[in-house]
Amino acid sequence: xxxxxxxxxxxxxxxxxxxxxxxxxxxxxxxxxxxxxxxxxxxxxxxxxxxxxxxxxxxxxxxxxxxxxxxxxxxxxxxxxxxxxxxxxxxxxxxxxxxxxxxxxxxxxxxxxxxxxxxxxxxxxxxxxxxxxxxxxxxxxxxxxxxxxxxxxxxxxxxxxxxxxxxxxxxxxxxxxxxxxxxxxxxxxxxxxxxxxxxxxxxxxxxxxxxxxxxxxxxxxxxxxxxxxxxxxxxxxxxxxxxxxxxxxxxxxxxxxxxxxxxxxxxxxxxxxxxxxxxxxxxxxxxxxxxxxxxxxxxxxxxxxxxxxxxxxxxxxxxxxxxxxxxxxxxxxxxxxxxxxxxxxxxxxxxxxxxxxxxxxxxxxxxxxxxxxxxxxx
Ligand SMILES: [Zn+2]
Numbered sequence: 001x002x003x004x005x006x007x008x009x010x011x012x013x014x015x016x017x018x019x020x021x022x023x024x025x026x027x028x029x030x031x032x033x034x035x036x037x038x039x040x041x042x043x044x045x046x047x048x049x050x051x052x053x054x055x056x057x058x059x060x061x062x063x064x065x066x067x068x069x070x071x072x073x074x075x076x077x078x079x080x081x082x083x084x085x086x087x088x089x090x091x092x093x094x095x096x097x098x099x100x101x102x103x104x105x106x107x108x109x110x111x112x113x114x115x116x117x118x119x120x121x122x123x124x125x126x127x128x129x130x131x132x133x134x135x136x137x138x139x140x141x142x143x144x145x146x147x148x149x150x151x152x153x154x155x156x157x158x159x160x161x162x163x164x165x166x167x168x169x170x171x172x173x174x175x176x177x178x179x180x181x182x183x184x185x186x187x188x189x190x191x192x193x194x195x196x197x198x199x200x201x202x203x204x205x206x207x208x209x210x211x212x213x214x215x216x217x218x219x220x221x222x223x224x225x226x227x228x229x230x231x232x233x234x235x236x237x238x239x240x241x242x243x244x245x246x247x248x249x250x251x252x253x254x255x256x257x258x259x260x261x262x263x264x265x266x267x268x269x270x271x272x273x274x275x276x277x278x279x280x281x282x283x284x285x286x287x288x289x290x291x292x293x294x295x296x297x298x299x300x301x302x303x304x305x306x307x308x309x310x311x312x313x314x315x316x317x318x319x320x321x322x323x324x325x326x327x328x329x330x331x332x333x334x335x336x337x338x339x340x341x342x343x344x345x346x347x348x349x350x351x352x353x354x355x356x357x358x359x360x361x362x363x364x365x366x367x368x369x370x371x372x373x374x375x376x377x378x
Contacts, residue, residue: 004315007371014116015364019099021045021112022363026101027089030080032144034087035060038080042115042136049119059151060138064118066128073131073159074377076118077329078110078166079140079148083352098357105348105358109366110166111136113345117370121378128377131159140167140329143182145288149329153336161298162305163333163340164373168326168351170317170366173309174342176325177334178226179261179292182252183268185210187236188281191245203247204237206280210271211249217267225257226325227264250287256325258292290327291335302339309341312372316365345370 030038042062046054054064062080082103084090092101101108118134133156137148153160168174187210189201211231219227229252236247253264272282296302306323313321321343330340345366350356 004372007368007375010120010371011364011368015367018112018116018363018367019360021115022099022104022109022358023092025108025112026092026104029084029087029089030082030103031085031087032081032083032139032141033060033147035080035138035148038062038111039136039138042080042111045115046118049122051118051122057151057155059148061148061152062136063152064134066118066121066132066134068131068133071131071159072161073133073156074162074164075133075135075152075156075160075333076114076164076166076374077135077137077149077152078114079107079138079329080111080136081138081141081144081148082106082108083141094360097360099360100355100357102354102356104356105169105344105346106351106356107140107167109346109348109358109363110344113363113366113370114166116367117374120371121374124375124378126378130161130377132377137329143287146290146329146332149332153332160333160338162301163330163338164305164309165329165340165342166345166370167328167342168344169348170313170344170346170362170369171319171321172324172326172343173306173313173321174326174328174330175306175323176256177290177292177331178254178256178325178327179258179331180252180254180288180290180327181261181265182250182287182289184248184285184287185251185272186246186248186283186285188246188283189244191238191243194241194243197243200243201280202243204244206275207234207236207247207249210275210282213271213274214251214268217271220255220257220260220263222257222260225255225260227253227255227257227260229253229264254327256292261292290331292331294335294337296339297337298339305339305341308373308376309343312369313343316368316372
């Protein structure tokens, strides 16, 4: 076990480097499915640090197997993709002790900290207690549908015995998966000229009515569970004087209970049926389903993993993090029953907005938490 004094010293020596690395990564655009530049950067960074056998897989995960000797694997990950579609570097500014840039908290700062933590173990030069693989993974956000995590779980299969995802902030530990289902709903009607065909079915007004019906549905009432829904994007129509023939919108629902997920699916079915019975042509395209909790394969190890995360965070920040349910890369290992935990390594705000920021000083704390955590495997 590494002395915490050594870790603090290491943090002091490398905090500036970490901030520079965060800024460098921020300047590399990485919308979901287009993480190739960040993946290439991480691969080069690892190789420059002396890492061997680093590779980028087909899912655009950059992978550094620190130790891959056929034993059980502990997987550390942080996702490179951001929710923003921008393919040009996004603006970064510093103000009042905060560093602003879209995607900086979710999850760029955690990718940078993962890189430094992996190099720390590499520099220790000791044979770890278990096999360890670090992954700067793709496709966590939105319609990326956890592609990167699914791919890496497939690569290492049953050898994966623990998964730690560095994501979101330092105040929470995600210990449960929130399942989600996402759809594109396509509406087609007769349409026509706004004057001469007035009265024909209008896809936009049908979409509006359909969205209204979705927002009036009764939520499942299972106690202790949370269920939500959202319409996040809408488009359609042809021109101001055209009765729209086509409209579409994106709809998702989420729940931490698989029974509630089922009920939300039934609600959607019955609402769509009602519209179809009136002659509205509706097509539902499934964009992604994130699984919820499976049956845990090793409950003791699961609880021990969560405790370790909580203890590391508390010992550094002085505050115990909150246990939460969330939709993260851990949904995949959770669904297999593999002990997993997700927590972040900075304090932040404005997540998923253009005003997203991290508190600049918090990256030191995050680095210390990460080093404490990974050193328990060394
Ligand atoms: Zn994230």
